Amino acid sequence: MDKLGVVGCGLMGAGIAEVSARAGLDVVVVESSVLAADAGRKRLERSLQRAEAKGKIDSADEVLSRIRLETTVDAMADREIVIEAIVEDEQAKADLFSRLDKVVEAPDAILASNTSSIPIMKLGVVTNRPENVVGIHFFNPVPVLKLVEIVPSLLTSPEVTERARALVEGRLGKQAIDCQDRAGFVVNALLIPFILSAIRMLESGFASPEDIDRGLVLGAAHPQGPLALADLIGLDTTKAVADSLYEEFKEPLYAAPPLLLRMVDAGLLGRKAGRGFYTY
Template sequence: MTDTGADLQRIGVVGCGLMGAGITEVNARAGLDVVVVESSEGAAAAGRERLERSLQRAEDKGKLSESAADVLARISIVTDLDALADRQLVVEAIVEDEDAKVSLFKRLDTLVADPQAILASNTSSIPIMKLGVVTSRPTQVMGIHFFNPVPVLRLVELVPSLLTSPETTERARSYVEGPLGKSAIDCQDRAGFVVNALLIPFVLSAIRMFESGFASAEDIDRGLVLGAAHPQGPLALADLIGLDTVKAVAESLYEEFKEPLYAAPPLLARMVDAGLLGRKSGRGFYRY
C-alpha cells in the first residue's frame, strides 16, 4: 500500500543555504529524520552554523517544545549524495539554475532507492516538467515551494507537472499540512506559480521606480508600508529574497510569457553582477 504523506519520516534536502536550512529546520522541528547534502565541507559547516543560530534563537524565544540540541540531533549534514539513498522524500534547494537542477534530478533518480519516494524541487520558477522528464519516475516529481523565512511563513505551493500523479500530490499535501503544520495552495506548472507570478512584477516595478530617480528606496518602501499596510516595502523584500533570486525568477517569467513587466531592469542586473545581493551579501538596496 502507498504511504500517505503523514508517513514520510526520512527526509532529504539538497542544499543548506538560506532556503535549504529553513526547510531542514522545519522538518527536524516536526520530529522527522533529515539528511542534508552540501557541495563541500565548508558549505556544510556554514549550513550547520546557520541552523544552530536559528534554532538557538527559537529556543531563546520559547518557540521550541524541546531543546535546540534535540532538534539538531535529528539532522545529518553530509557532502555525499549517496546518503540520500534511503530517503522517502528529497527536496532540492540548490541555486536557481535550470541546468544545475536538471543534472541533480538525473542523479537523484539513480540514487534514491524507494520507487515511491517523492523527488521535489523548491524552485521559485523553473518548470517542474523539465525536472520530471529527465527521471524514470516523472509521476513522483513535483514542486514543493516553501517561502523565506521557512520557519515563520506558513505557505507552501504544491506544483504538480502534467505527469505528476494525483497520489503524489496528495501525499505531499498530507506531509505539508500534517507534520509540518503549514498551509498548501495548488499551483499550475507555470513559471512563477501563484505568488511569484504576482509578486515579482510588483518588485520589479519598485526597482524601476527607484532606478528612474522617481523616489528614494526609503520613500518607496515607507509608502507601501504606511500607505498600503504591507509588512515591509518591495525593495526591502527584494533584499530579503536575494537580488540574484529575484533576477532569476524574473528571467524565467519573461522566458515563458514574454511580457515586458517580467523583464529584469538593468539596475537589478548590474547589482547582481556586482555581488550586491541583499541581506545575504550585506548590501543591496540597503546596507546590513
C-alpha cells in the same frame, strides 16, 4: 514519510531541514563541500538556539540530533522524499534531479523541488519517474512563514500530490495552496512584477528607495516595502525568477531592469551580501 532529505543548506534548505526536524522527521542534508556543510550546520544551530530562547522548542540539541549533514548525494539513497533547495538555475537543478533519480532507491520516493519559478515538468522529464516529481515551494523564512505552494506537473501522479500535501500540512503544520505548473506559480507571478516595477521607479529617479518602501508600508499596509523585500529574497534570486517568467511569457513587465542586472553583476545581492538597495 519519516525519512526526509534536503539538498542544499542555504537559507531555504536550512529552513526546510529545521521545520522537518522540529516535526520529528529523520533529516539528511547534503551540501557541496565540507566548508558549506559546516556553514549550514552553524546556520541551523543559530536558528534553533533562537527558537529555544523564545520558547518555541524545548531543546535545540534534540532537534539538531535529528539532522545529519553529508557532502555527497549518495546519502539520499534511503530517503522517502528528497527536497531540492539549491541555486535557482534550471540546468543545475536538472542535473541534480537526474542524479537523484539514480541514487534514491525506493521506487515510490518523492523527488521535490523548492524552486520558486522553474516549471516542474522540466525537472520531471530528466528522470525515469516524472510521476514522482512535484514542486514543494516554501517561503523565506521557512520556520516563520506558513505558506507552501504545491505544484504538480502534467505527469505528476495525484497520489504523489496528496502525499506531498499530507507532509506539508499534516506533519510540518504549514498551509498549502495548489498551483499550476507555470513559471512563477501563484505568489511570484504576482510578486516579482511588483518588485521590478519598484526597481524601475528607483532607476528612473522618480523616488528614493526609502520613500518607495515607506509609501507601500504606510499607504498600503505592507509589512515591508518592495525594495527591502527584494533584499530579503536576494537580488540574484529575484533576477532568476524574473528571467524564468520572461522566458515563459515574453511579457515586458517580467524583464529584469538594467539596474537589477548591474547590482547582481556587482555582487550587491541584498541582506546575504551585506548590501543591496540598503546596507546591512
